[in-house]
Amino acid sequence: MRVPKKVKIGFEIFLILFGIFMFIQIVRKILGGSWTGEDLALGLLFLNVGLTMGIIIVLAELKSD
Numbered sequence: 568m569r570v571p572k573k574v575k576i577g578f579e580i581f582l583i584l585f586g587i588f589m590f591i592q593i594v595r596k597i598l599g600g601s602w603t604g605e606d607l608a609l610g611l612l613f614l615n616v617g618l619t620m621g622i623i624i625v626l627a628e629l630k631s632d
Contacts, residue, residue: 569631578617582614582617585617586614589607589610
């Protein structure tokens with residue numbers, strides 16, 4: 568299964584930007600504001616699922632070569 572390079576790069580850029588956004592929200596929460604704890608946990612869960620999907624895509628490409 569080949570994933571187009573543009574899709575792979577777009578997915579990686581989205582995950583990087585979302586990771587930076589989540590880091591900012593965590594820092595804001597530590598400093599006393601921003602999201603509730605449940606929203607942060609849900610956001611981190613989505614980030615984890617996205618990173619796992621990225622790893623699966625890379626492994627699928629390696630296995631198909």
